[in-house]
Amino acid sequence: MRHPELIIFDYDGVIADSELLNNAAFAEVLTAFGLPTTTDEAIATYMGKRWLDCRPLIEAKLGRSCPDALVEEWTRLCRHRAATSLAPVIGLQDFLAARRQPSCVASSSPPDWIELGLARFGLTGRMGPVFSAAVHVTRGKPHPDLFLHAAQAMGAAAGRTVVIEDSASGVLAGVAAGMHVIGFCAGAHVRDGHAEVLSAAGAHRIAFSFEEVAVLID
Numbered sequence: 001m002r003h004p005e006l007i008i009f010d011y012d013g014v015i016a017d018s019e020l021l022n023n024a025a026f027a028e029v030l031t032a033f034g035l036p037t038t039t040d041e042a043i044a045t046y047m048g049k050r051w052l053d054c055r056p057l058i059e060a061k062l063g064r065s066c067p068d069a070l071v072e073e074w075t076r077l078c079r080h081r082a083a084t085s086l087a088p089v090i091g092l093q094d095f096l097a098a099r100r101q102p103s104c105v106a107s108s109s110p111p112d113w114i115e116l117g118l119a120r121f122g123l124t125g126r127m128g129p130v131f132s133a134a135v136h137v138t139r140g141k142p143h144p145d146l147f148l149h150a151a152q153a154m155g156a157a158a159g160r161t162v163v164i165e166d167s168a169s170g171v172l173a174g175v176a177a178g179m180h181v182i183g184f185c186a187g188a189h190v191r192d193g194h195a196e197v198l199s200a201a202g203a204h205r206i207a208f209s210f211e212e213v214a215v216l217i218d
Contacts, residue, residue: 001180001204004101004217006156008147008179009127010048011107013166016117017089018082019047019189025077033070035062043189048167050108050133050140079116088121089186091210096126098214104128106150108140108169129153141169144177151177162217166190168201175202182207182216 013019023042030037035058046054051071059066096103104127107114111132118124131150133140140146151161163174166184174181183198183206195206207213 001160001162001217004162004180005160006151006154006162007099007101007103007217008106008150008161008163008174009103010163010165010167010170010184011105011109011114011117013047013187013189014089014164014184015092015105015123015127016121017087017187018078018117019043019166019187021081021085022078023047023189025081026074029070029074029077030058032073033062033067040191043191047189048108048141048165048169052134053108053140075113078113082116082120086117086120088117088123089210091186092121095210095214096123101217102128102154102156104131104150104154106131106133106146106163108133108146110134141167142172142176144173147174147177147179151179164207164213165198165203168197171198171201171203175204180204182213184213186210 009015012022024039027037027039027042055066105114111130114130131146133146137145137149147163151158158178161179163179163181164184165171165174165181166187171181171183181203183203185195185208205216
């Protein structure tokens with residue numbers, strides 16, 4: 001879409017190159033709690049979803065309730081590693097410097113995790129409001145609620161909004177919201193076939209860098 005009214009950025013895997021960090025830690029914690037899981041399995045199963053929506057999937061596999069200690073340990077491990085390993089996706093800063101459209105962040109992650117990264121990258125307040133499926137809506141991705149909430153809050157028409165998303169759940173949510181979705185494949189977590197997964201979920205275009213995103217919207 002050329003010259004959108006609003007650009008909505010997902011956070012993990014779009015702003016922060018954090019999906020590999022998150023999912024490697026998640027796989028380790030799940031394995032320690034009795035559910036052997038590889039990083040690739042965590043990416044395929046849980047990426048882009050809220051903890052609230054991951055929990056029943058884990059409980060179904062475990063065959064028992066999921067202890068709160070699991071998400072607590074995952075959060076601790078991610079934050080510990082973020083202190084030395086969290087970085088923005090390559091090309092983000094240059095892309096933002098050339099933008100004139102309003103923007104915001106709409107993510108399945110909790111606000112404190114998002115704000116931690118934005119502060120680390122020097123982006124606090126530079127990307128517009130932060131909307132989190134953990135606090136702002138009842139239904140998370142792949143439902144469209146978060147993106148619709150963000151567009152309404154920003155005063156933008158859904159049909160004139162671009163969503164940049166790296167997960168199938170997020171792509172499905174953006175498409176369901178009636179927005180133009182760019183499937184983004186620039187993070188360290190991207191494996192062979194990821195672009196095809198995003199296309200199958202309905203992404204209108206695929207971009208492998210922020211330079212390619214710029215070409216699509218300018």
